[in-house]
Amino acid sequence: MTDIKVLRLDRADHVRNDPSLLAAAASDGAIFLLLDGLTPRFDAAGRIAWSRLSNAPADAERVFLGMDGGRGCFALIPQTSDGASMRSVRDLAGQLDAGDFSAYSMARSLLDWHVRQRFCSRCGFTTTVAKGGWQRNCANSKCAAVHYPRTDPVVIMTVEWAGEGGEPQLLLGRQAGFPPGMYSALAGFVEPGETIEAAVAREVHEEAGLAVRDVRYISSQSWPFPSQLMIGCHAICDDGAITTNSDELEDARWFSRSQVSEAMLGNGPGPVSVPPTYAIAHWLIARWLAATGTCAPQ
Amino acid sequence: MTDIKVLRLDRADHVRNDPSLLAAAASDGAIFLLLDGLTPRFDAAGRIAWSRLSNAPADAERVFLGMDGGRGCFALIPQTSDGASMRSVRDLAGQLDAGDFSAYSMARSLLDWHVRQRFCSRCGFTTTVAKGGWQRNCANSKCAAVHYPRTDPVVIMTVEWAGEGGEPQLLLGRQAGFPPGMYSALAGFVEPGETIEAAVAREVHEEAGLAVRDVRYISSQSWPFPSQLMIGCHAICDDGAITTNSDELEDARWFSRSQVSEAMLGNGPGPVSVPPTYAIAHWLIARWLAATGTCAPQ
Numbered sequence: 001m002t003d004i005k006v007l008r009l010d011r012a013d014h015v016r017n018d019p020s021l022l023a024a025a026a027s028d029g030a031i032f033l034l035l036d037g038l039t040p041r042f043d044a045a046g047r048i049a050w051s052r053l054s055n056a057p058a059d060a061e062r063v064f065l066g067m068d069g070g071r072g073c074f075a076l077i078p079q080t081s082d083g084a085s086m087r088s089v090r091d092l093a094g095q096l097d098a099g100d101f102s103a104y105s106m107a108r109s110l111l112d113w114h115v116r117q118r119f120c121s122r123c124g125f126t127t128t129v130a131k132g133g134w135q136r137n138c139a140n141s142k143c144a145a146v147h148y149p150r151t152d153p154v155v156i157m158t159v160e161w162a163g164e165g166g167e168p169q170l171l172l173g174r175q176a177g178f179p180p181g182m183y184s185a186l187a188g189f190v191e192p193g194e195t196i197e198a199a200v201a202r203e204v205h206e207e208a209g210l211a212v213r214d215v216r217y218i219s220s221q222s223w224p225f226p227s228q229l230m231i232g233c234h235a236i237c238d239d240g241a242i243t244t245n246s247d248e249l250e251d252a253r254w255f256s257r258s259q260v261s262e263a264m265l266g267n268g269p270g271p272v273s274v275p276p277t278y279a280i281a282h283w284l285i286a287r288w289l290a291a292t293g294t295c296a297p298q
Numbered sequence: 299m300t301d302i303k304v305l306r307l308d309r310a311d312h313v314r315n316d317p318s319l320l321a322a323a324a325s326d327g328a329i330f331l332l333l334d335g336l337t338p339r340f341d342a343a344g345r346i347a348w349s350r351l352s353n354a355p356a357d358a359e360r361v362f363l364g365m366d367g368g369r370g371c372f373a374l375i376p377q378t379s380d381g382a383s384m385r386s387v388r389d390l391a392g393q394l395d396a397g398d399f400s401a402y403s404m405a406r407s408l409l410d411w412h413v414r415q416r417f418c419s420r421c422g423f424t425t426t427v428a429k430g431g432w433q434r435n436c437a438n439s440k441c442a443a444v445h446y447p448r449t450d451p452v453v454i455m456t457v458e459w460a461g462e463g464g465e466p467q468l469l470l471g472r473q474a475g476f477p478p479g480m481y482s483a484l485a486g487f488v489e490p491g492e493t494i495e496a497a498v499a500r501e502v503h504e505e506a507g508l509a510v511r512d513v514r515y516i517s518s519q520s521w522p523f524p525s526q527l528m529i530g531c532h533a534i535c536d537d538g539a540i541t542t543n544s545d546e547l548e549d550a551r552w553f554s555r556s557q558v559s560e561a562m563l564g565n566g567p568g569p570v571s572v573p574p575t576y577a578i579a580h581w582l583i584a585r586w587l588a589a590t591g592t593c594a595p596q
Contacts, residue, residue, distance in 0.1 A: 011489065013504050017545065106491025113490070116443070119422035121415045126422070145414070149490050153451045153527050191309065192411070192447050192525055193404025196518040206311050217515035220494040227490055229451050231529075247315065 003043060004031055004050040009073055009103045011066040016132035022064060025072030032056050032074040033065070038081050038108050040092070048100045063110050063133025065103065075107040077114045077129070081226075093278040101278075105224035110134075112226045113149045120145050150227050155199045156187035157233040158284045159212055160292070161240040161254060168292045169240065170260055170285070171208060172274070173252035182273045183263070185281040186252070190231070200233050208252045209243030212236060218287060221280040230280045234288070257292055260285060301341060302329055302348040307371055307401045309364040314430035320362060323370030330354050330372040331363070336379050336406050338390070346398045361408050361431025363401065373405040375412045375427070379524075391576040399576075403522035408432075410524045411447045418443050448525050453497045454485035454579060455531040456586045457510055459538040459552060466590045467538065468558055468583070469506060470572070471550035480571045481561070483579040484550070488529070498531050506550045507541030510534060516585060519578040528578045532586070555590055558583060 015021045030053035034041040041049040053074055056062070060076040067073065096104060110133060117136050120127050125140035127147060138145040159171035172183035188203035190196065197215040204212050212235035221230040244252045255263070255272075263272045264286065275281040313319045328351035332339040341347040351372055354360070359375040394402060408431060415434050418425050423438035425445060436443040457469035470481035486501035488494065495513040502510050510533035519528040542550045553561070553570075561570045562584065573579040 011500060013500075014543075014545070102491055106489070109490030115420070117419045119417060119419050121417050121419040121445070122413070124417035124422045124424070147419070148450075148487070150448060151451055151488055151490055151492075152446075153449055189446070190449055190527055191404070192407030192449055193400055193520050193522060194449075194527075195520055196527070196529070202309060202311075222491050222493055224491060229488055229492075229494070231494070245312075247312070 003045075004052075005047065006031075006050060006068045006073060006099070006103060008099070009066045009068055009106075011106075012064075015067065015072075016064055016134050022072075022132050025064060025067065026053060026062075026074065027072075029071035030054075030074060031068075031071060032062065032076055033104070033107050035075065035078065035107075035111075037078050038111060040096075040104055046095070048096065048104055061114075061129050061133075063107070063114065063129075065107055065110075073103070075111055075133075077111055077133070079115075081112045081115045094276055102222070105222050108224040109151070109222075109227040110149055112224075117147050120147070151229050152227055153190040153196075153199075153231055154187055154223075154228045155190055155196060155203060155231050155233055156185050156281060156284065157200050157204065157215070157235055158185050158218075158288045159204055159208075159210065159235050159237050160288065161237040163240070163254070163256075167256055169254035169256060170288055171204075171210070171237065171242075171252065172255055172260075172285075173207060173244070173249040175248070176250045178250075179273070181271055182275065183251075183253075183255070184275050184279075185232075185284050186249075187230075187281075196231055196233065200235055204235065204237075207245050207248045209241070209245070210237050211239065213238070218284055219280065223280075232280045232284045234284070257289060260289055264289065301343075302350075303345065304329075304348060304366045304371060304397070304401060306397070307364045307366055307404075309404075310362075313365065313370075314362055314432050320430050323362060323365065324351060324360075324372065325370075327369035328352075328372060329366075329369060330360065330374055331402070331405050333373065333376065333405075333409075335376050336409060338394075338402055344393070346394065346402055359412075359427050359431075361405070361412065361427075363405055363408075371401070373409055373431075375409055375431070377413075379410045379413045392574055400520070403520050406522040407449070407520075407525040408447055410522075415445050418445070449527050450525055451488040451494075451497075451529055452485055452521075452526045453488055453494060453501060453529050453531055454483050454582065455498050455502065455513070455533055456483050456516075456582045457502055457506075457508065457533050457535050458586065458590070459535040461538070461552070461554075465554055467552035467554060468586055469502075469508070469535065469540075469550065470553055470558075470583075471505060471542070471547040473546070474548045476548075477571070479569055480573065481549075481551075481553070482573050482577075483530075483582050484547075485528075485579075494529055494531065498533055502533065502535075505543050505546045507539070507543070508535050509537065511536070516582055517578065521578075530578050530582045532582070555587060558587055562587065 031050040034049040043049040065073040120138035123143040127136040163169040190199040329348040332347040339347040363371040418436035421441040425434040461467040488497040516530040
């Protein structure tokens with residue numbers, strides 16, 4: 001482990017597709033991400049640790065993450081993905097800076113996919129690494145299916161209701177597995193045949209029995225546990241009568257601005273908390289607080 | 299084939315997870331979508347055709363599409379996905395009304411996924427249908443991996459440049475496989491570790507060598523060939539010097555409002571055309587024309 005810092009990782013898509021460029025990227029100053037399974041190692045400064053590619057086992061299968069200036073950055077495909085608990089995932093996400101989180105996110109999703117795609121899902125034959133690790137090819141010449149890394153779109157949404165007293169209310173829910181007292185924005189996978197807007201409406205209806213309108217996109221985040229694209233939205237609800245779906249949520253309810261503010265500001269375990277700043281849910285909730293704190297229309 | 303119309307397909311997620319509800323949905327008036335491979339059959343009115351589930355082969359594996367009022371709607375998993383050409387895909391998309399396209403999109407993506415997921419990608423063992431066709435389970439008890447349908451997020455974007463003469467210009471490109479003269483918005487898959495906004499910037503840079511800023515989400519569309527979520531965006535470019543990536547595009551260039559208007563209005567094969575109204579690209583281009591046609595800031 002050496003004191004190697006990656007400044008800006010350029011995915012350099014053209015390198016993946018060109019065997020000679022790929023070979024050049026793997027020579028000279030090339031580096032690889034140090035992992036135990038899928039968990040990163042850290043250097044003395046608390047950043048994700050890299051090592052010279054020349055130190056990697058000769059038989060290791062690798063994926064090309066991109067170029068950092070003139071040097072190629074790689075990661076090695078592990079034999080199995082580790083069983084990192086949600087707890088350690090939360091720790092990791094909170095611990096890494098934005099650049100490290102982005103590089104690690106890409107590597108983790110890609111490596112996890114390799115472990116889950118060792119066989120062809122169409123014919124059951126083995127698959128082999130191609131295009132610098134951004135593709136796997138079925139080794140059965142009669143099938144020859146090509147497999148690509150998976151990214152699963154998930155909608156996550158703040159839902160606002162004018163409230164009976166005219167004070168705006170925010171819908172938050174909690175899953176049984178959340179830390180005690182934590183509430184968050186509802187979320188769910190986009191299904192085949194759906195738009196983003198339709199997925200938001202369906203999820204809110206399924207989980208809380210509410211009809212929404214005026215779905216608006218707010219922002220997105222990559223979430224590499226294992227490979228989600230979090231699509232953050234906001235929607236309006238006209239009738240606030242919640243029916244919680246107990247298969248999905250332990251509780252769902254309306255919170256006032258002051259209740260949400262308290263949860264956001266709370267230090268230590270208060271009665272109600274919201275997700276920490278590394279989660280897009282935190283920023284969707286913060287945006288709602290900011291937007292409803294003025295007289296301006298949202 | 300009978301004169302069955304599906305009015306509104308509710309995905310009814312709770313039915314998938316409840317074997318008794320699923321069995322009830324498959325009884326009585328249940329229907330299934332009539333397909334040849336993955337290509338729909340049409341009734342006399344030109345709508346996608348359905349038949350009574352009681353007419354389906356007894357050994358057919360089926361997926362639950364949802365409820366239409368009180369009756370369950372299903373589709374049968376084919377042995378192979380057909381090799382529908384892009385030409386027939388375009389014909390289909392233009393031919394179906396919005397409700398039919400949505401139902402067919404869901405069915406097509408789901409069935410295609412079943413054909414491609416007959417084997418466990420982790421261990422190579424066979425998989426079996428679960429949860430009404432919304433899941434496949436590895437039959438190897440030592441692996442027991444669970445597989446979910448795949449939806450691949452794709453960004454597609456209009457890019458605007460102020461132009462040297464101060465007249466707004468729109469970036470459009472053409473792939474070698476497009477119909478002669480057709481230009482469209484650039485597009486590409488969101489990769490692991492990326493946000494929507496980062497994917498837009500990367501794709502425009504990769505394909506046209508341009509830097510963009512102020513990426514904005516516009517709208518989304520489901521595109522079931524095989525299973526894309528099209529995420530439509532708009533971005534601004536400050537330096538219009540294009541470098542076309544010939545691996546991805548045959549050409550990319552700037553078009554003025556009047557050139558784009560002519561392409562949009564053109565009947566028959568003019569020198570330049572844009573995608574037809576069933577494609578989200580059409581609506582992104584139309585929105586740009588509308589937005590730049592007034593004095594209002596975009």
